[in-house]
Amino acid sequence: MSILNTLVERARKGAKVIVLPEGQDARVVAAANKAVDEKVVTKAIVLGSEAEIAEACAKAGVTERKFECVDYLNSPLYNDFVAEFTEMRKAKGMTPEKAAKTMQSRIYFGAMMCRRGLADGLVAGSIASTADMLRAAFHCIGTAPGMKIASSTFVMDLKTPAPAGDDVLLFADCGVNPNPDANQLVDIALATSNTYRALLGKTPKVAFLSFSTKGSADHEILNKVKEAAAMMQQKIADEKLDILCDGELQADAALVPSVAAAKAPGSPVAGAANVLIFPDLNAGNIGYKLVQRLAHADAYGPVLQGLAKPLNDLSRGCNSDDIFGQIVITVCQTMK
Ligand SMILES: CC(C)(COP(=O)(O)OP(=O)(O)OC[C@H]1O[C@@H](n2cnc3c(N)ncnc32)[C@H](O)[C@@H]1OP(=O)(O)O)[C@@H](O)C(=O)NCCC(=O)NCCS
């Protein structure tokens, strides 16, 4: 069974409400209807004016709306949210005037619905940029207790299994932190290991990727990767975590058993990694898109990790099935 089908079955037991702010997008209204049809949500709430949603439905061929529409700009919640947002961000210089402008953003409005418990999770970013989506998430919801940073992962459902046999790999960080330092790489690796275990129920095998394998190359930009791998190994040992980890590893050493035997003999992870941690956002974002577009993997994400509530992003290049997949993952995250 595919990872998505497994997660659909899990989400059906969740009974959750998901808000989809970008109701002006035909892909979003199609995904909202599918989420209701497939019973992965109890309710999908789509934000937008009647005219916007009608146009999106016509474009998507949606004749019967199965979701609830909220005209956020004319909602009785609007003034409430402006007042709450002003209060929440007072120390950061927020004024009622600035808050009124901010709350005209459909993503901020949806994030406030989650904050208030009017929705259990949010999926947006088919039109908005990731940075705009992330700012709304950080400002309205923030990080979960104990989490220093939020990060993201892509669930890569491969068409051809990896050489060690895995159909699903997690790639991180492909969406949030542009240039993580060694400590942040460890935070990203830990969060992604937790996501891997929550979604797949197996031991994470984490590879810190670079252009060097176990000292085969020497350059200052490798240092943070080597430090992160050492710190993560120490943490695993100290806290007796059920995670395997190694680095620095090149992608072939991480994924191909015969290359691993030559380049990293004795590694607990090389040749069979299932969680790939990229050194920065250039590598992560390019890497996931290459595997999605050239190897035709289904790429669900960016799944945000470390937030106090599940708010998830999309690529602007997504289709309605990708949005449906993110809705399913978001519901599963609410069930932790
Ligand atoms: C995440 C991002 C939007 C932060 O933007 P920024 O303009 O640097 O924002 P700031 O540093 O002013 O931070 C804004 C807020 O977000 C918080 N924040 C920033 N990065 C964060 C992180 N990784 N985790 C949690 N909070 C974070 C800051 O603490 C700040 O909070 P505050 O306003 O309450 O003080 C930015 O790093 C970014 O654009 N990342 C890349 C997104 C992207 O384009 N991805 C590629 C496509 S998927």
Ligand SMILES: CC(=O)OP(=O)(O)O
């Ligand atoms: C995740 C991502 O790369 O988003 P976008 O394609 O919208 O920039």
